[in-house]
Amino acid sequence: MAQSPGDPPPTVPLVDSPSRAAHREAAQEGHEIDGPGTTHISDRGAAQRRVFHSKVDTIRPTYGFEDVSLAPGTDTIEPADVHLAQTFAGIELAVPILASAMDAVVDPRFAGELARLGGLAVLNLEGVQTRYDDPDAVLARIAAAPDDEVRLLLSEAYSQPIREDLIATRLAAIHAAGSKAAVAATPAAARRFGPFCAEHGADLFLVQSQVSSARHLATGYDPLSLEDFTRFMPIPVAVGNTTNAEAAFALMEQGAAAVFVGVGPGAACTTREVLGIGVPQVTAISDVAAARDAYLAETGRYVPVVADGGMRRGGELAKAIAAGADALMLGSPLARAEEAPGHGTNWGMAAPSPTLPRGTRIKVGTVGTLERILFGPAHVTDGSENLVGALRQSMAALGARTIREMQAVEMVYAPSVQTEGKSWQKAR
Numbered sequence: 001m002a003q004s005p006g007d008p009p010p011t012v013p014l015v016d017s018p019s020r021a022a023h024r025e026a027a028q029e030g031h032e033i034d035g036p037g038t039t040h041i042s043d044r045g046a047a048q049r050r051v052f053h054s055k056v057d058t059i060r061p062t063y064g065f066e067d068v069s070l071a072p073g074t075d076t077i078e079p080a081d082v083h084l085a086q087t088f089a090g091i092e093l094a095v096p097i098l099a100s101a102m103d104a105v106v107d108p109r110f111a112g113e114l115a116r117l118g119g120l121a122v123l124n125l126e127g128v129q130t131r132y133d134d135p136d137a138v139l140a141r142i143a144a145a146p147d148d149e150v151r152l153l154l155s156e157a158y159s160q161p162i163r164e165d166l167i168a169t170r171l172a173a174i175h176a177a178g179s180k181a182a183v184a185a186t187p188a189a190a191r192r193f194g195p196f197c198a199e200h201g202a203d204l205f206l207v208q209s210q211v212s213s214a215r216h217l218a219t220g221y222d223p224l225s226l227e228d229f230t231r232f233m234p235i236p237v238a239v240g241n242t243t244n245a246e247a248a249f250a251l252m253e254q255g256a257a258a259v260f261v262g263v264g265p266g267a268a269c270t271t272r273e274v275l276g277i278g279v280p281q282v283t284a285i286s287d288v289a290a291a292r293d294a295y296l297a298e299t300g301r302y303v304p305v306v307a308d309g310g311m312r313r314g315g316e317l318a319k320a321i322a323a324g325a326d327a328l329m330l331g332s333p334l335a336r337a338e339e340a341p342g343h344g345t346n347w348g349m350a351a352p353s354p355t356l357p358r359g360t361r362i363k364v365g366t367v368g369t370l371e372r373i374l375f376g377p378a379h380v381t382d383g384s385e386n387l388v389g390a391l392r393q394s395m396a397a398l399g400a401r402t403i404r405e406m407q408a409v410e411m412v413y414a415p416s417v418q419t420e421g422k423s424w425q426k427a428r
């Protein structure tokens with residue numbers, strides 16, 4: 001009988017008919033019924049059983065300095081009772097500060113001044129200091145060049161050959177200035193100049209590349225064997241840079257005297273933009289520190305971890321130590337010193353590349369002496385001066401007498417810590 005528009009819907013049977021039950025059961029199993037007694041695999045049912053594995057499903061969270069904060073505990077101590085001294089790769093340091101191997105930061109005069117203040121400067125073995133009799137003139141030209149001309153100028157300046165006589169001269173000048181002589185070079189230059197540096201008085205050799213690995217594969221040449229290099233070098237060999245715990249552990253196994261952490265965090269470095277690689281520093285430091293602790297437990301040898309780059313203010317220095325660093329390598333913050341040879345500018349070590357620059361010249365200005373930047377008194381309120389004083393004060397507030405104790409303080413995820421209640425400071 002036909003149903004008229006105003007009639008209620010027909011009653012749904014309470015008991016399935018055999019055909020209805022079969023259809024429902026087949027659908028649940030991923031089949032469809034075309035006709036009586038006929039089924040086939042349903043595309044919809046098969047899709048319901050597929051499992052898709054997306055890379056973003058397993059992305060791990062990582063943390064930079066702005067993502068975390070240090071949580072006070074039960075104890076506090078006097079800042080004067082904080083002990084910052086350590087023996088780093090056989091070199092005594094009064095403060096855990098290393099100056100980056102950047103031409104705008106380190107020359108023999110700067111190395112002597114930082115040594116007087118308790119730190120250690122690392123000279124770029126492939127920079128202008130070892131290519132020119134008068135590097136100051138070259139540095140002044142780079143600092144004064146217009147922005148649209150500086151890239152070509154950098155490429156030309158670094159095209160001159162490295163001279164062994166200048167390497168020997170700079171090593172002697174660093175010693176004469178009262179500092180230990182630490183030098184840095186890429187793996188290729190390390191193979192060529194490492195033994196020469198050791199013979200002419202270098203105290204520490206840093207093999208430094210964009211990303212350091214325990215095993216580098218190449219078909220066009222024979223890569224540097226770190227294990228062989230550390231064995232035949234008569235001085236300590238440090239290695240950088242890495243962000244990976246397994247790689248760091250392997251580098252330690254191959255004889256690294258220290259491991260440097262950081263891929264692309266520096267203010268003058270553009271590696272993260274150009275190549276898309278890098279790990280935020282808090283996570284990277286913590287991961288490599290975990291490798292250091294595991295290596296110590298297995299071998300009894302302690303390999304210092306150096307946080308390299310990404311730090312500008314005292315709070316960031318404190319967070320780097322709390323994340324697990326033993327020492328801190330600074331570039332642009334120290335390029336602002338009157339003693340720095342860059343005339344208020346700085347540039348990344350890969351900036352001179354003629355084919356793919358991964359650094360840029362930045363203008364940081366000159367704000368005062370190196371002593372004021374490290375020990376104050378600060379003339380600003382943003383934490384960029386009196387860096388060591390800020391580190392000492394932070395450790396005291398957290399009850400940490402030593403760097404090792406500072407590595408054990410609580411760290412919390414706090415992305416709002418720098419903005420909470422600070423709206424009136426935005427114009428600062």
